[in-house]
Amino acid sequence: MASTRDRILDALQDVLLDSGPAGATLDGVAQRAGVSKGGLLYHFRSKDDLFTGLLDRLSAGAAAADAATPPEPEAAARFFLEGSQSADSPEERTLLAALRLLGTHPPARARLASYLDDWAAGLRRTIDDPVTSRLVQLVGDGLFLHALLGAGDPDLDARVIALVLARTRPE
Amino acid sequence: MASTRDRILDALQDVLLDSGPAGATLDGVAQRAGVSKGGLLYHFRSKDDLFTGLLDRLSAGAAAADAATPPEPEAAARFFLEGSQSADSPEERTLLAALRLLGTHPPARARLASYLDDWAAGLRRTIDDPVTSRLVQLVGDGLFLHALLGAGDPDLDARVIALVLARTRPE
DNA sequence: GTCTATATGACGATAGAC
DNA sequence: GTCTATCGTCATATAGAC
Known part of the structure; x- marks a missing residue:
């Protein structure tokens, strides 16, 4: 059972993803979550507090991603590179939403930098x-940037991924 | 001699870079540009129009970057990879400012995607x-993302760049 | 071309009922 | 825990003088 708090954060993600930070008003988020503005402000004292809540959810996801990284080098690299291309899982949605806070919410920058670093911890290990x-990591982040902007050439990218994976195999 | 229009766009960049989209109000931009709000609205009919003006300036820069790409493969790659790491030139400032429009100004996404693509045209050629x-391109964009978030390890990145450059040399 | 003044509306946050 | 009502603030945009 999802708590009201979680439903509010889900609504914040939805709003950020389809209207950007400009649409992320307390009214808008509350309406999407099915609560009143007063109800929202009971769970999050301010808009800043609401954004912090989203970044906390993101941090929680980083540990999970690290734990999910396969132990073999090539499999780990494939896991990372393929995960950088799409935005399907709930964790990816949280990340994409949090990226939209850049510029609007100053702490977002440092928190996102930590997130990328934590995610790559599995690769370093x-x-x-x-x-x-x-x-x-750099190729994965490049793929991620292109996915974010809706650009990219899947066939060509697959060939680059194959090239990079080859380097992870012992010779 | 910089036109008033250009001075307004310069001011918009300044404001976006140090206060984010939230600080980019007509009042704020006008004040920074040394004109009144009415004066600003004579040159740009609306805030949307102002943002479009910035994206047009960005597009103009893409052609210049393409033209500046050296004709030798390794030099072209070095030009691209080293340019992805810093934010010194006026063109880079325009790009960083435009990136802040993501989420606030819907057309920004597609325009930025085109920009990345136009920039890489020199590499493909x-x-x-x-x-x-x-x-x-992907490594460069990864470096760019890390520079944007203020992360990255310069020594390690230099070694990755050397590795990638080696691939651009005929065997 | 650039200014001042103002209309109009939206947003964040508070107070207090239920 | 969640609601309604409201206050204060600030932003966009218009109108019209200079």
Whole structure:
């Protein structure tokens, strides 16, 4: 059973994803969550507090992603690279929503930087060579940026991924 | 001599870069540009029109970047990768300001996607192998994302860049 | 071309009933 | 715990003088 608090954060994500921070008003979020503005403000004292709640949810997801990273180098790299391309899972939705807070909510920048770093912890742990590990991370983040902007060429990207994965295999 | 119009767009960039979209009010931009709000609205009919003006300036910069790409594959890749790490030039400032419009101004997403694509046109033209060219682009965009969030490890990144550059050299 | 003054509306947050 | 009602503030945009 989802708590009202969680439903409010879900609504905040929805609003951020389809109207951006400009549409993320207390009224708008409350309406989407099916509560009144007063009800919302009982759970989150201010708009800042609401945004902090979303970033906390994001941080919680980072630990889960780290734990889900496979123990084999190539599988870990594939897990990371393929996860960078889409926005299907609930965790990805939270990330995309949080990215929209950049510029609007100053603490978002540092929290997102930590998130990217925590996510790549699984790569550093699994892949011995730090240069290879960083290469995988940078390519993944590049893919993520393109997915964010709705650009990218799936076929070509698949070939780049294959090239990078080859480097994770012992020779 | 900079026109008033240009000075207003400069002011918009300044405001976006240090207060984010929330601080980008007509009053704030006008004050920074040294004109009144009425004066601003003579040059740009609405806030939307003002944002469009910034995105037009960005598009103009993409063509210049393409033209500035060196004709040799490795030099082109180095130009791209090193340009992805910093935010010094006027063009980079325009890009960073435009990125802040994501979420606030819906058309910004597509315009930014085109910009990234136009920027990489120089790579596609110079580097024969499309997979290598795309690899350079993705790593560059990953570096850019990290620079944007203020993260990154310069020494390690330099080693990744060296690795990628090696692939642009004929064997 | 640039200004001042003002109409109009939206947002964040508080107070207090239920 | 959730609601309605309301206050104060600030933003966009218009109108019209200079």
